[in-house]
Amino acid sequence: MTSSRSSFRDGRGFDRLLVGLTLGFLLVFSAFPLVYNLIMSFQEVDLFTLGSFDRPWVGLENYADVTGHRVFGLIATNTAIFVAVSVAAQLVIGFALALFFQQSFPGATWLRGLFLAGWIMPGLVVGAVWSFILSGDFGVLNWGLMTLGITDGRVFWLSSPDTALYAVIIANVWLGVPFNMILLSVGLSAIPEDVYEAAELDGAGRVRRFLTITLPLMRAQIGAVLSLGIIFTLQQFDLFAALTQGGPANGSNVLQYWSWELSFTDYRIGQGSAVSVLMILLVVLVAVVYVRSTRHEHVA
Amino acid sequence: MTYQIEIEGVDKHYGAYHALRDVDVRIPTGQFVALVGPSGCGKSTLLRTIAGLETISEGRIRIAGRDVSSVPPRERDIAMVFQSYALYPHMTVAGNLMYSLRLKGMSRAQARARAEEIAAITGLSDLMHRYPRELSGGQRQRVAMGRAIVRSPAAFLFDEPLSNLDAALRVHMRSEIRKLHNRIGATSVYVTHDQIEAMTMADHVVVMRAGRIEQQGAPLELYDRPVNRFVAGFIGSPAMNFVEGLVTEDGRHVRLALPGEPALAFTGRRPPGEVVVVGLRPEHLTPVGGDQAGGNRLELPVALVERTGSASYVVSDTEPSILIAATERLAGLRDGMFAVAIDPACVHLFHSDTGLALDRMG
Numbered sequence: 001m002t003s004s005r006s007s008f009r010d011g012r013g014f015d016r017l018l019v020g021l022t023l024g025f026l027l028v029f030s031a032f033p034l035v036y037n038l039i040m041s042f043q044e045v046d047l048f049t050l051g052s053f054d055r056p057w058v059g060l061e062n063y064a065d066v067t068g069h070r071v072f073g074l075i076a077t078n079t080a081i082f083v084a085v086s087v088a089a090q091l092v093i094g095f096a097l098a099l100f101f102q103q104s105f106p107g108a109t110w111l112r113g114l115f116l117a118g119w120i121m122p123g124l125v126v127g128a129v130w131s132f133i134l135s136g137d138f139g140v141l142n143w144g145l146m147t148l149g150i151t152d153g154r155v156f157w158l159s160s161p162d163t164a165l166y167a168v169i170i171a172n173v174w175l176g177v178p179f180n181m182i183l184l185s186v187g188l189s190a191i192p193e194d195v196y197e198a199a200e201l202d203g204a205g206r207v208r209r210f211l212t213i214t215l216p217l218m219r220a221q222i223g224a225v226l227s228l229g230i231i232f233t234l235q236q237f238d239l240f241a242a243l244t245q246g247g248p249a250n251g252s253n254v255l256q257y258w259s260w261e262l263s264f265t266d267y268r269i270g271q272g273s274a275v276s277v278l279m280i281l282l283v284v285l286v287a288v289v290y291v292r293s294t295r296h297e298h299v300a
Numbered sequence: 301m302t303y304q305i306e307i308e309g310v311d312k313h314y315g316a317y318h319a320l321r322d323v324d325v326r327i328p329t330g331q332f333v334a335l336v337g338p339s340g341c342g343k344s345t346l347l348r349t350i351a352g353l354e355t356i357s358e359g360r361i362r363i364a365g366r367d368v369s370s371v372p373p374r375e376r377d378i379a380m381v382f383q384s385y386a387l388y389p390h391m392t393v394a395g396n397l398m399y400s401l402r403l404k405g406m407s408r409a410q411a412r413a414r415a416e417e418i419a420a421i422t423g424l425s426d427l428m429h430r431y432p433r434e435l436s437g438g439q440r441q442r443v444a445m446g447r448a449i450v451r452s453p454a455a456f457l458f459d460e461p462l463s464n465l466d467a468a469l470r471v472h473m474r475s476e477i478r479k480l481h482n483r484i485g486a487t488s489v490y491v492t493h494d495q496i497e498a499m500t501m502a503d504h505v506v507v508m509r510a511g512r513i514e515q516q517g518a519p520l521e522l523y524d525r526p527v528n529r530f531v532a533g534f535i536g537s538p539a540m541n542f543v544e545g546l547v548t549e550d551g552r553h554v555r556l557a558l559p560g561e562p563a564l565a566f567t568g569r570r571p572p573g574e575v576v577v578v579g580l581r582p583e584h585l586t587p588v589g590g591d592q593a594g595g596n597r598l599e600l601p602v603a604l605v606e607r608t609g610s611a612s613y614v615v616s617d618t619e620p621s622i623l624i625a626a627t628e629r630l631a632g633l634r635d636g637m638f639a640v641a642i643d644p645a646c647v648h649l650f651h652s653d654t655g656l657a658l659d660r661m662g
Contacts, residue, residue: 194386197353202400202451203374212399216390 034280041273050269062274071250071258078165079234079254082172086236087229089173094180094225101181102188112185119178127242130171134158134243161251164244168252171239176232180225187221188214220294227290231283255279303362304329304455304487305350310359312345312511319345321511323359327455327504332481332488334502336495337534342511343491347457350489352376364454379448380457383464385440387432393419393443394428400451414450421480422446438469445477449484458490462497474501495535499523507531529577529655532648538582538613541622544652545578547571554578554649556598558618564596566647568660576658579648582613582625585640595641598622602638605630614638 041062043055066072101112118126133140136156145151157167191214199209215222237256240246246253246261253261255275263272305327312320320342327333335343348354350361352373360369368376388396397415402408419425422442432440441461448456461477462470478501481488492498498505499519506516507530515522515531526532532540545554551569555561556578570576588597603617612630616622616638624640649658 192384192386194382194384195388197351197373198380198382198386198447199388199399200353200373201351201376201378201380202447203403204399205374208403213388219390 045269090176097181098184123238164252306362334498336498337508341508377454379453383460385444456488529650547574565644577650582623584646585624
């Protein structure tokens with residue numbers, strides 16, 4: 001007792017305590033669920049076997065069931081569109097805003113701060129707000145479009161199979177733009193002003209300066225924003241729950257929402273786990289590409 | 301004489317702040333001009349207005365005869381070496397050198413050949429594939445120089461290019477830049493706060509203070525005939541001594557406000573009884589033997605003697621203290637009185653209020 005207390009006081013035990021706490025947290029809340037999920041994806045898990053660890057092993061049957069499901073193609077395509085369009089739009093709009101706020105004008109810092117408001121709001125709340133905006137009967141978007149004469153009749157954004165996915169994408173882009181903007185702003189302000197001045201004296205106009213100076217020097221930030229954007233977008237669940245619940249007829253369903261549906265509404269937990277394992281593989285792949293692309297990054 | 305850069309009546313305001321006040325400079329083709337002054341004097345602003353990186357509020361700037369006052373920087377045909385070098389961090393040395401050539405539409409092969417040629421002149425040939433972060437301070441400086449030379453511009457602008465180097469390298473690069481100038485012969489404007497750099501490198505020195513030109517001319521002209529107390533104190537190292545003085549009845553001597561009120565003869569004459577500021581350069585006060593009779597003699601109590609080997613500095617125990625720079629070793633001198641002589645032609649007189657150099661009547 002005395003020896004452990006003295007070792008704590010001279011700091012030798014403290015480092016072990018800190019490492020132990022972190023490691024314990026990761027084991028309990030990250031590693032265990034991950035491994036447990038992986039195990040379940042190879043088992044037959046339903047309401048009857050949920051309570052015991054001793055469940056029938058089914059090999060890759062869950063994976064075969066899931067990938068052979070008649071909606072799998074639709075949902076995978078939806079996921080790809082959702083991720084690609086969201087991330088591209090977030091990057092372009094976020095970059096444009098970052099460039100805009102890089103100009104010095106009165107209130108630039110304040111306005112940029114205001115843009116963060118969207119980011120700190122819970123996804124469910126954002127979803128509720130957007131469901132008001134996108135509502136077919138009383139939505140402000142329809143009112144605006146009709147008043148401006150762009151559309152003749154009401155568009156039922158959330159309940160039409162053609163628009164439901166894009167309705168969620170719009171909300172998701174809105175949610176993700178501030179994060180992109182802030183990260184890209186940090187990168188932009190790290191580029192020294194005199195490098196631009198040197199380029200200007202060397203004969204580069206605005207467009208050339210953007211293409212030959214800004215973009216190459218922003219490579220690391222763009223890579224980070226893209227890969228984090230893909231990961232965040234693959235995690236996006238709240239907006240689907242709040243806006244379309246994957247409907248109509250899986251028209252806006254994506255893998256992450258489907259995984260939840262399989263597990264917690266259909267209680268085909270083994271199949272739900274298989275879908276989430278597939279998603280984990282996807283995220284790991286993105287992370288590896290990102291880490292490899294930044295490994296050779298030139299730090300100025 | 302043809303002028304490569306002509307600056308006429310240029311004014312620059314930043315809001316209420318008056319950064320440049322009615323600046324006139326004419327730079328003959330091929331000259332090396334130094335803009336020198338304390339920080340905040342407007343020298344960098346003036347350089348940036350020539351480059352077009354700052355707009356001017358009033359006046360006119362001509363480069364090679366063309367009015368460029370409202371021409372954007374990239375159309376001015378000017379190259380600049382920045383204090384931070386401002387190299388393109390994502391490009392190799394070769395990329396940095398070729399950037400402007402490629403923008404001009406030169407083919408890759410041609411641009412590379414030209415870059416190689418410049419690299420040979422600036423000693424960068426072995427570093428062409430390196431990135432700026434892999435270079436030492438001196439090498440980065442060379443790349444910045446090379447990037448400017450490669451374009452053969454109408455004029456070179458230097459914004460304190462040596463201030464980030466250590467003292468030894470600074471002295472070395474000083475002569476390198478000047479040698480390069482002699483070789484290329486392009487008009488150069490060089491901003492520095494270091495008057496030694498200005499004096500040693502430039503054909504023509506422009507001394508600035510508070511947005512105004514105090515004096516401009518050949519380096520030794522500024523040293524020999526400063527128009528006011530500011531220029532007199534700024535040019536020359538160690539700095540000139542200033543003592544208050546009173547012109548005597550004969551109008552040819554000045555009585556210094558030092559113990560014993562010694563009188564010094566000066567050339568010409570001033571009204572008797574006039575209160576003036578007397579300027580004495582430390583190197584013009586030459587030690588004389590104790591009992592030797594000299595025309596213009598000053599005896600001062602010694603507070604401190606510093607010997608560097610090549611020179612000795614004596615600080616007098618007076619208020620204000622007088623610094624004497626002698627080339628002798630002055631061995632044995634420790635305290636007591638110390639006698640120096642000065643040529644009447646080297647006694648500078650300034651107005652006690654305005655600080656302007658005073659005319660001497662015959």
